[in-house]
Amino acid sequence: MNEKALKVLEFNKIKDKIAEYAVTETARSFITELSPYDNFHKVEKKLLETYEAFNLINKKGSPPFEGFFDVTEALKRAEKAGVLNASQLLRIGNAMKCSRKLKDFVARKESEEAFPTIEDICDSILPLRNLEDKIFKAIISEEEISDHASSTLYNIRRSLKEKNSSVRDKITSLVRSNSKYLQDNLFTVRGDRYVLPVRSEYKSAVPGLVHDQSSSGATLFIEPMSLVNLNNEIKELMLKEKAEIERILEELSMEIYNNITPVKNNTWILYELDFIFAKAKYANELNCEMPSISREGNIDLIEARHPLLDQSKVVPCSVYLGKDNNSLIITGPNTGGKTVTLKTVGLLHIMALSGVLIPVKKNSTIGYFNEVFADIGDEQSIEQSLSTFSSHMTNIVNIINSANEDSLVLLDELGAGTDPTEGAALAVAILEFLRKKQSKILATTHYSELKAYALRTSGVENASVEFDVETLRPTYRLLIGIPGKSNAFEISKRLGLPEYIIESSKELIADETLKFEDLIQSLQEKSIKAENDARLAKSLRLEADKIKEKLQVKLSGIDKIRENAQLEAKREAKNILREAKAEADEILKNIRELERMGYSSEARQKLEEERRKIKSNLDKIEVSEFNINKEEGKPLKEIFPGKTAFLSKLNQKVVILTSPDSKGEVQVQAGIMKINVKAKDLTESSDKEEVKSRSKKKINLNLKSTPTSIDLRGMDSEEAIYNTDKYLDEAYMAGLNEATVIHGKGTGVLRKAIQNMLKTHPHVKSYRLGEYGEGGDGVTVVILK
Template identity: 65%
Template sequence: MNIKSLKVLEYFKIKDKIKEYAKTTAGKDIIEGLEPYTNIYEVKEHLQETNEALLLLSKKGSAPFEGIYDVRSALIRASKGASLMPTGLLRIAQMLRCARLFKNYVGEAGDNDKSRVLEDICIGIVPIKNLEDEIFIAIISDDEISDRASSLLFSLRKSLKEKNASVKEKVISLVRSNAKYLQESIYTIRGDRYVIPVKIEHKGSVPGLVHDQSSSGATLFIEPMSLVNLNNEIKEIMLKEKAEVERILAELSYKIYENINIVQNNANIVWELDFIFAKAGYAIELNAIIPTVNEDGIIDIIEARHPLIDPKEVVPSNIYLGKEFTSLVITGPNTGGKTVTLKTVGLIQLMAMSGILIPAREGSMVSFFNEIFADIGDEQSIEQSLSTFSSHMTNIVNIIQKADKKSLALFDELGAGTDPTEGAALAVAILENLRARGTKVVATTHYSELKGYALKTTGVENASVEFNVDTLSPTYRLIIGVPGKSNAFEISRRLGLPDYIIKTAKENISKETLDFEELVQSLQEKSIKAERDARDAESLKLEASTLKEKYQDKLYKLQNIRENAMYEAQREAKRLIKDAKEESDVILKNMRELEKLGYSSEARQKLEEERMKIKNKLEDLNKHVEKSSDELGEKIKNVKQGEEVYLPSLNQKVIVISKPDKKGEVQVQAGIMKINVKVEDLRVSKLSDEDKKKAKIIRREMNLNLRSVSSSVDLRGMDSEEATFTVDKYLDEAYLGGLKETTIIHGKGTGVLRKTITDMLKRHGHVKAYRLGNYGEGGSGVTVVELK
């Protein structure tokens, strides 16, 4: 990609923005070297990696870059066999830990192939946890080696503490005994040796070695002879400690040297991940999306936003070309946003071709171009003695020489800087030449001749930036299909220019030109109105759809309430009948007792009549209740798997998931519950049209599942709760699918997941037997289940 285009489109500013999100200098160096990729495969892969990083950041939070540093210089020293300082070793260990954590961070989220590219990158990471742990155990901080680094170091430091304690006791005793000769009753250290401050006039009273003198010369720092041997012993231990520390650092450095290829490879992958996640961080700031990429020169960017303009102020634009037309001519007043639109197209194209997500709406499309040319801005060159026009033409000559159908050319004020008539003719000729080659072109202009050219030429389309004459300000909205109107007369009138001058100016313009300008204004107003009406229609459509869903939901709830009320009434009626039966049985029993005491035949006849009345009333009540029960739904004669039916006892619609057994029972799915019920208790479900569609989908999915149930399920990476739910669902599908044997893959690991699954299988209704896998089946990493 030519540097000039990258510069004028402000591509380097985007790279500077991304650098702010990089954690290491190495990552920033990769960003610094970033350029648009040279083939569509690389473009798609790098866009995908950035999008995967964005999803990971949204799903799992910050990436594991804690404590990461650029250790390239330390690795260069290690590769030559040099001994590293504690800081270098510690930072290499932190880099190794970051690489290891990243392998887990990316791998754990890789469901449904969502992190395919990042997983491919991280597969190259080789964890060296033993070396990592050794360094962290041995080195506490940048300037401190741990006592646990070696047994000898621990022993030396212990001896050093004991010797120091002994010397302190001895020196304190000497201070007390020689207090009259001392400047102060203290001791101090000079050159790692304990000394006492003796007045210069008493130097002969304290025999020993002089190590220093005060600045005034009144005090000598003397090491008493009785301390010499102890200080020598301390010095000797300190030298041994220093040698042991150097040995430990050399040993750790050598271990890095032995694994230098792995360490270097892990580091390179971490730098690459730093670069990728920096792009993702910038994408979050922009609220960016991943576009689709084609090689056909088709651009369709929905609500494109210039990434360097304040998000609160930027006006989104819909920009498209490459299908019905290959050249877009944008006209409109100055400061209306034409140049911004031009730069937005070019910069978004460069971002996408560099694997950077773009600030637009989902569904946007960009194209892969071999080259993007840009002739934008004031190109006047004093050094080369070139005028603005000459400089522009020099650039355009270069574009004409190199542009082809795989190129995108951007022109700002094409043909400007010279005689308008000649400039317009040149602009038309340039556009026509590039159009004939198949080059995709976006050009801005003030020339009316280019509006006419775009109107009458196939493959060229007019566009304009909207201008509000009432407020004398641009709206920065791009309108494709309508040429721009200069609005010079309207702006001048609102600014106070007298009408008679404007009238004279209009008389100097041909009637055809004025008619054309009026037509343009009319078209623009109609286009704006059509767009506004389309937005309103879309809004009303969405509102109507929301209301429809709302009232369908209410209707469904009302039907449920009605059925529930009927069921409750039926249950209450049955209870009343039961109570009445019990009461009537007691009354009849008492009547029979009274009969035994002796009554006349007339009395017995009356009692019998009353008994018949009670019996008839109870039978009527029973019939009424049975009739009410029938209103809940028709009884089912034959049930089918996947059929939705109504279960009055739960007042709920359920799905039949098994065939009737010998007891006349079937298993049904009620929400997340599976229960066994008698077929005679089921009723035909009164389905609405929407419910019928849902039931058909459920049956279709169930039939599809029956045909395509896998013979195994993989639980690796799941926690116990998720694994239990997954296995339960899978065993149901396998049982319904007629599988006799399935394999549950849980991995070896710590054995916790295997134990959870084993406990579940012990009590699962579909399981006949289970065992661990044999050699060749996966061993203890799988469980083979035999189904009933």
């Protein structure tokens, strides 16, 4: 990719923003070197990597890069069998720990969504838990080795502690006995040896070794002779401690050397994942999407936003090119957004071709191009003595010589900077040449000749940026298919230019030109109205689809609840019958025992008859109980809106809302729902009153067991939303006024997803975070309607 286009389209600024999300310098260097890939499959792979990382962040939160630092230099030293210091060893240990945790983070559970590309990368990570444990057992911090790094070090430090205690006791005693000779009644340390601050005039009164003196010479720091042996022992122990620490560091360094291949492999995978997740975090910040890629160079950007502009204020633009038209000529007023449109299209292509997600809506498409050429902005060069026109022409000559069918060419104000007639003719000739080379072209212009060229040339489409003459401000919306109308007369009129001057100006313009401009205005108005109507219709259709989907889910849920209630009632009835039969058998058994004790066989025969009667009656009850829902009601004699009927599928009364249609279906009101059912499934409601009452009791019995809370911890966002929606339906049907959703604190991703769902849930009146004693930020309390 040519460097000029990358510079003009400000791709370096995008890379700087992505680099802010990287953890290590190595990953930042990857981002600095980032540029469009020259292979179609590589672009697809890199985009997919970033998209999977983007979804992982949204489902599981931030990846566990905590404690990971760049260890490139340490690994170079370890590879040569060099001894590493405590800081380098600790950082390598943290890198191994981080690689293991990242592998666990990406690993998929049975119910979770797959992320095959990222999983493939993490599959190459080899956990080195044994190496981790050795490093963390031996090293506490970058400057401290643990006492338990080895038994030798532990014994040395214990002895050192005892010797220090002894020498402090001894020197404290010497301070007291020699206080009259001392500058201060205290002791100090010089060169790791305990000394007394003796006044210089009394140096002979305190025999010992002089280690130092004060700057004034008034104080000598003397090591008393009685302490020399103790201090020597302490010094010897300190040397042993240092030697043991060096041995431990050497041993750990050798462990890394022996595992250098997996250690390096794990570390470089971490660098790669750091690079990928930095792109994903940036995409998450801008609410980006992954576009599809067209080998043929087709472009379809839906509500594209320039990533360097304020995302809360930028006006999205939709651009399509390549299927029927290879060139797009954009016209409109200055500051209307023409140049921003060119830069948006160019920059988003460079980003996507570099494996970066782009700020567009779903189902957007970018074209795969080997080159993106851009001639945008003021190219005047004082150093090279080139005018604006000359600079533009120099750049355009390079584009003409290099562009082909795999190129995207962006030309801003083509032909400007010279005589309008000659400039327009040059612009048309340049566009026609590039069109014949089958390059994809986006060009902006003020020339009417280019509007006419686009209207009469196959494969060239007009577009314009909308301008509001009422407010004299651009709307920054792109209208494809309509050339821009010159607004000079309207703007001048609103700014106070006299009407007679405007009329005089119009007389100087040919009638055909005025008619052409009026036609453009009419087309613009119709296009805007049609676009608004289409947008509104699409919005209403999507809303209707969502409502329909929700109702279908709820109807399915109610059917399931009803079936569960019936099954539960049947199970309870069977248990009652089983217990009754068992009790009757027990009674008969007892009677037989009594008979053996003296009762007659005639009495036994009577009891057997009674038992058979009990069994017969119980069987009848059982048959009646389980066939109650199979009773067929009387068919409806007539069907009309407002009539009450009974729907056996829901086991409840419904109100008919419409007459039967051509399919024999009617719309009915069932509780809070409106559903379509077959007219033949409806029966007279009077015969079902008792059944409905009895069935309702069964359902209520089942729903009373609905819990007052649901625990979502451990679930991903999609699973949690599904289970919460299902639970709220059951809680609502059970008549609960309040329910608690337990999502845990964590990264807050799960809490945010649940609360976004609660905002639009039909059963939710309000919700709040838990208070002290309720679970705090780890729960959301839902008030039901």
